[in-house]
Amino acid sequence: MPRRVIITFAVIGVLLIISEYYTFQALKTATKIKALKWVVLFISLLIYGHFFYTVSSMNRGDGQTVTFQWAFGWLLIALVPKIVVMLLLFGEDVVRWVQRWFSFFTSEVKPLTGRRKFLSQLALGIAAIPLASLLYGVFKGKFNYKVIKYQLKFKDLPEAFDGVTISHITDIHSGSFDNKEKIQYGVDLINEQQSDIILFTGDIVNNFAYEMDDWIPMFSELKAPMGKYSILGNHDYGDYSDWKTPEDKKANFQGIKDIHPKIGFELLLNEHTYIEKDGQKIALIGVENWGKGFNQAGDLALASKGVQQEDFKILLSHDPSHWEYKVKKDDFNYQLTLSGHTHGLQFGIEIPGWIKWSPAKYVYKQWAGLYEEFGRYVNVNRGFGYHAFPGRVGIWPEITVIELKKA
Incomplete structure (x- = not known):
C-alpha cells in the first residue's frame, strides 16, 4: 500500500x-x-x-x-x-x-x-x-431538483432570437444513479420547461461508457425544437481509472462520445455550429474540457475558427475556471458561457437574497449561479447528478432556464 x-x-x-x-x-x-x-x-x-x-x-x-x-x-x-x-x-x-x-x-x-x-x-x-x-x-436532497430562471438582455442579439429559451443542464454522472423513478422525474422536469434549445455541458458518466447504458432511453426523451447540443467534461475522458491497455481507454472514450448521438445530442469537440432562425443566426461553440491545472484539451481558437467577431456567441465550456482565466477578457467577445463541474461541492447554504456559501467558493471564483464581468456572462450550473458523496446538502440539483432578450 x-x-x-x-x-x-x-x-x-x-x-x-x-x-x-x-x-x-x-x-x-x-x-x-x-x-x-x-x-x-x-x-x-x-x-x-x-x-x-x-x-x-x-x-x-x-x-x-x-x-x-x-x-x-x-x-x-x-x-x-x-x-x-x-x-x-x-x-x-x-x-x-x-x-x-x-x-x-x-x-x-x-x-x-x-x-x-x-x-x-x-x-x-x-x-x-x-x-x-x-x-x-x-x-431526498440529491433529487430535490430546482428550476432556476434568468432573463438576459444583449444589444447584439439578433432580433429573431428575442425570447428564445435555453435549458442548461450539466454533470449527469449516470454512474452514480440508483433510482430510476427520481431520475425520470428530473428528465420530465427538463421537458416541462419547453425550452427551444437544450445545452449539456459535460460529465455524462463518472468514468465508463457503460454507466449510461440503462439511462439512454430515458434521456432520449428530452425534446427541444431548435436542437440539443453537448460537450465533454473532465470525467468523460476516463482519467480516473487504471486501464489495462491504452487501447481500452481509447475505446471507452469513443464509447462515451457515441452516447451523445444516441440520446439525440450533437457533440461539439473544439468546434462550432450555427443555430438559425428567420434568416438570422447565432454561433454555438463547444470546447473540450479545460481546467486550471489539469486536462486542458479545450482549444478555444480552434473551436471558434470560422466564427465572426460580430456574431452572437454562446460558449459551452465544462470548467468555469476556463471563463475566469481565458474567456472573459478575450477580445473575440463570447457573450454567454455555460459551465458546470463544481456541483457547488454538493454542500452549502443558500438563502436567496441573504446568504450563498459553500466550500467551493475557496476553490472556484465562479462556483454556482450567474456571474457577469465586462458585459459578458457565465452561468455555472450546480449539476443534475451527484458524485463521490451520494447526496446533496443545501446545494440542490439544478435545471437552468435562460431567456435571451434583445436589449
Missing part, C-alpha cells in the same frame, strides 16, 4: 478515535439511557469497518462505484456530527486546563459542577443538525 494512503488512513483513524471518545463521554454525561452510548458506538464501528473494507478491497480500475459512494456517505453521516461534538467539548477541556493552570498559582478552584452536562447536551443538540442534514441529503 502506498505511503500516502497509509498516512491518510492513520490520520482518519486518529480522528475517529478522538471523536468517538468525546461522543461517548457526551452521551454518558447528557443522557440517563446507559445503553445508548454503546449502541451508537457499535453502529459507528460497523460503518467505519465497512468503509475501510470497501476502500482496501476496491479495484481502482473499477472507478468510483456506487458501493464506494455509499460507504463514503455513511462515513460522513457517522463522523461529521461527532467532529462537531469533539470540537465543542475539546474547547471546553482547553478552558478547564487553563483554569487549572491558573489555580496552581492562585489556589482558587472554580466549581465546574453542571457545566460539562450542559455543554454535552448543547454539543449533541448542535451535532443533530448536520446529522439530519446529511441524512436528508442522501435520501
Whole structure:
C-alpha cells in the first residue's frame, strides 16, 4: 500500500478515535439511557469497518462505484456530527486546563459542577443538525431538483432570437444513479420547461461508457425544437481509472462520445455550429474540457475558427475556471458561457437574497449561479447528478432556464 494512503488512513483513524471518545463521554454525561452510548458506538464501528473494507478491497480500475459512494456517505453521516461534538467539548477541556493552570498559582478552584452536562447536551443538540442534514441529503436532497430562471438582455442579439429559451443542464454522472423513478422525474422536469434549445455541458458518466447504458432511453426523451447540443467534461475522458491497455481507454472514450448521438445530442469537440432562425443566426461553440491545472484539451481558437467577431456567441465550456482565466477578457467577445463541474461541492447554504456559501467558493471564483464581468456572462450550473458523496446538502440539483432578450 502506498505511503500516502497509509498516512491518510492513520490520520482518519486518529480522528475517529478522538471523536468517538468525546461522543461517548457526551452521551454518558447528557443522557440517563446507559445503553445508548454503546449502541451508537457499535453502529459507528460497523460503518467505519465497512468503509475501510470497501476502500482496501476496491479495484481502482473499477472507478468510483456506487458501493464506494455509499460507504463514503455513511462515513460522513457517522463522523461529521461527532467532529462537531469533539470540537465543542475539546474547547471546553482547553478552558478547564487553563483554569487549572491558573489555580496552581492562585489556589482558587472554580466549581465546574453542571457545566460539562450542559455543554454535552448543547454539543449533541448542535451535532443533530448536520446529522439530519446529511441524512436528508442522501435520501431526498440529491433529487430535490430546482428550476432556476434568468432573463438576459444583449444589444447584439439578433432580433429573431428575442425570447428564445435555453435549458442548461450539466454533470449527469449516470454512474452514480440508483433510482430510476427520481431520475425520470428530473428528465420530465427538463421537458416541462419547453425550452427551444437544450445545452449539456459535460460529465455524462463518472468514468465508463457503460454507466449510461440503462439511462439512454430515458434521456432520449428530452425534446427541444431548435436542437440539443453537448460537450465533454473532465470525467468523460476516463482519467480516473487504471486501464489495462491504452487501447481500452481509447475505446471507452469513443464509447462515451457515441452516447451523445444516441440520446439525440450533437457533440461539439473544439468546434462550432450555427443555430438559425428567420434568416438570422447565432454561433454555438463547444470546447473540450479545460481546467486550471489539469486536462486542458479545450482549444478555444480552434473551436471558434470560422466564427465572426460580430456574431452572437454562446460558449459551452465544462470548467468555469476556463471563463475566469481565458474567456472573459478575450477580445473575440463570447457573450454567454455555460459551465458546470463544481456541483457547488454538493454542500452549502443558500438563502436567496441573504446568504450563498459553500466550500467551493475557496476553490472556484465562479462556483454556482450567474456571474457577469465586462458585459459578458457565465452561468455555472450546480449539476443534475451527484458524485463521490451520494447526496446533496443545501446545494440542490439544478435545471437552468435562460431567456435571451434583445436589449
